[in-house]
Amino acid sequence: MSFEPTQVKGLFFDIYATLIDWEAGIYPFLLRLAQKLPQSYPLHADTTETRKTLLHMYAATERVVEHDNPTLAYPQILEKVYARIAAELGVVGQHDDQVAFGRSIGEWPAFSDTVAAMQTLAKYYKLVVLSNVDDASFARTCAGPLKSVHWDGIYTAEQIGSYKPNPANYNYVATKFQETFGISKDQIALVAQSLDIDHMSCKALGFKPGVWIARGAAHMGGNQDEMEAKGLIELGVTYITLGEFAKAVERAFSS
Known part of the structure; x- marks a missing residue:
C-alpha cells in the first residue's frame, strides 16, 4: 500500500459510481x-x-x-x-x-455507506468534487441523496469547460487546492471507482496514487491487473466500499 492517510490533506472525488449508485x-x-x-x-x-x-x-x-x-x-x-x-x-x-x-x-441514490463515510472523512481532510456534471444537476444531488455531506469545493465540467478525462479537469482541481487551501498537488489524492478514466488520468498527470473504491469492479472500468501491468494506473490502496476506506482513515489518525 502506497497510500498513507495521515500524509494527505485533501481528497477529490468522482461522484457518480463512487458516492452515487x-x-x-x-x-x-x-x-x-x-x-x-x-x-x-x-x-x-x-x-x-x-x-x-x-x-x-x-x-x-x-x-x-x-x-x-x-x-x-x-x-x-x-x-x-x-x-x-x-x-x-x-x-x-x-x-x-x-x-x-x-x-x-x-x-440517483447514494450508496448506503456514502453519507456516514463522507462525514468521517470530513474530520480529517478538505473534500472536493470533480464531476462530469453541470452545476444544476449536482445541486439536485446535493439537495437530495448527498444533503448531509459537507464539501469544501465543488468543481464541475460546466465550470471547467471540458469533460474528464481531459487533463484540464484534473489540473483544475490541483490548482484550486493550492489557491484556495494552500494544499499542494503532492498532498491530495483521488477517490474514485473508475480505473480507465480517473485513475489512469491521474497516473498520467503525476498525481499521488489514489484510492480505488472498487464498486462493480467485476464488470466496469477496466481490468486492474492488465492496466497495472501496462503501467497505466498506480493505485495507492483499494477498498470495496467508501465506508471501509473511512474506517481505515479513522484508525490511522487514531493510532
Whole structure:
C-alpha cells in the first residue's frame, strides 16, 4: 500500500459510481428502452447479462458524446446518449423519456455507506468534487441523496469547460487546492471507482496514487491487473466500499 492517510490533506472525488449508485439510477431507463424490443430478443429480459450489456453501452456512448460535445450541459449529454442507445438497439425512444433521463441525475441514490463515510472523512481532510456534471444537476444531488455531506469545493465540467478525462479537469482541481487551501498537488489524492478514466488520468498527470473504491469492479472500468501491468494506473490502496476506506482513515489518525 502506497497510500498513507495521515500524509494527505485533501481528497477529490468522482461522484457518480463512487458516492452515487449511478447504475441503479440509469439501468431502469435503459431496461425500459430495451424492452421495446420483441420478447424473443435477449436484451428484453431483465437479466445480469442484460444489465451488463446495457451499462457497457451507456459508458461507451457517454464517453464519445462527452468528447464530441465538451461544452454541452450534462442533461443534454444524457439525452443524446439515450437517443444513440435507442438507435443502436433499433427501437424508437419517446422524447419525454429522453428528457426525463437527462433530468434524472438528482434522483440517483447514494450508496448506503456514502453519507456516514463522507462525514468521517470530513474530520480529517478538505473534500472536493470533480464531476462530469453541470452545476444544476449536482445541486439536485446535493439537495437530495448527498444533503448531509459537507464539501469544501465543488468543481464541475460546466465550470471547467471540458469533460474528464481531459487533463484540464484534473489540473483544475490541483490548482484550486493550492489557491484556495494552500494544499499542494503532492498532498491530495483521488477517490474514485473508475480505473480507465480517473485513475489512469491521474497516473498520467503525476498525481499521488489514489484510492480505488472498487464498486462493480467485476464488470466496469477496466481490468486492474492488465492496466497495472501496462503501467497505466498506480493505485495507492483499494477498498470495496467508501465506508471501509473511512474506517481505515479513522484508525490511522487514531493510532
